[in-house]
Amino acid sequence: MYQSLHKHATTVTNPSRNICYTADNSLGDDVGAFGDRVRARRVQLGLTQDQVAKLVSVSRVAITKWENGTTQPEGENLFSLSKALNCDIEWLLYGKTDHKQITEPMSLYATTARRVPLISWVRAGEWTDTCQAATLADCSDWVSTTASVSRSAFALTVRGDSMQRADGQSIPDGAKIIVEPQFDPDHIAGKVVVAMLDGGNEATVKELMIDGPNRYLVPWNARYNPIPINGNCRIVGIVKQVVIDLCL
Secondary structure: OEEEEOOOOEEEEEOOOOEEEOOOOOEOOOOOOHHHHHHHHHHHHOOOHHHHHHHHOOOHHHHHHHHHOOOOOOHHHHHHHHHHOOOOHHHHHHOOOOOOOOOOOOOOOOOOOEEEEEOOHHHHOOOOOOOOOOOOOOOOOEEEEOOOOOOOOEEEEOOOOOOOOOOOOOOOOOOEEEEEOOOOHHHOOOOEEEEEEOOOOOOEEEEEEEEOOEEEEEOOOOOOOOEEEOOOEEEEEEEEEEEOOOOO
């Protein structure tokens, strides 16, 4: 490590990685590659690789690979990493931004939001639990959620009033629903599900009711009739959260 002393600040440079810190512990402008910036910011915040991995919901090995340049995150992982390190994505990628430093790291104990892709009802009918989360490049709309969901989760915009009750819990037209395609098929009775009926070209959202050998997709709006299902339906996922924007 080498130190160059200046009148108002001290810069410590690591010659092997070309990473600079100023006396106030902020990152200098001379930070090198993506992995170097990730490591520099993590060290600056006093976080271990395990802690960052927990915040991003990846393994510690993944963090190691990002820092040593073996791989680089994209899409949701890149977004989550920038949040965990409280820095701008542009700075992580290119090292240039006006907002490369925020004072405090994300709390390890706070409920943190993550983003899931907002897709169409047609695409939802084609979704499976092995679908990987869309990347920033191929999905322009994302929805934040605090629900505990897998990386194959997605969001839909509700259309119509079939799930809107006159009173009580409702899923109104225009609400966003967070859908988890990884679920236990033996424990979905009474759950609100996204389902694809045979012969249809898009999915629907209803409550799944099981009465002995009979199964129904039940709307919450009494003006609509339950839909009997008997093998002519595929459950795409279960609804984990409803996100409603309140317009005053």
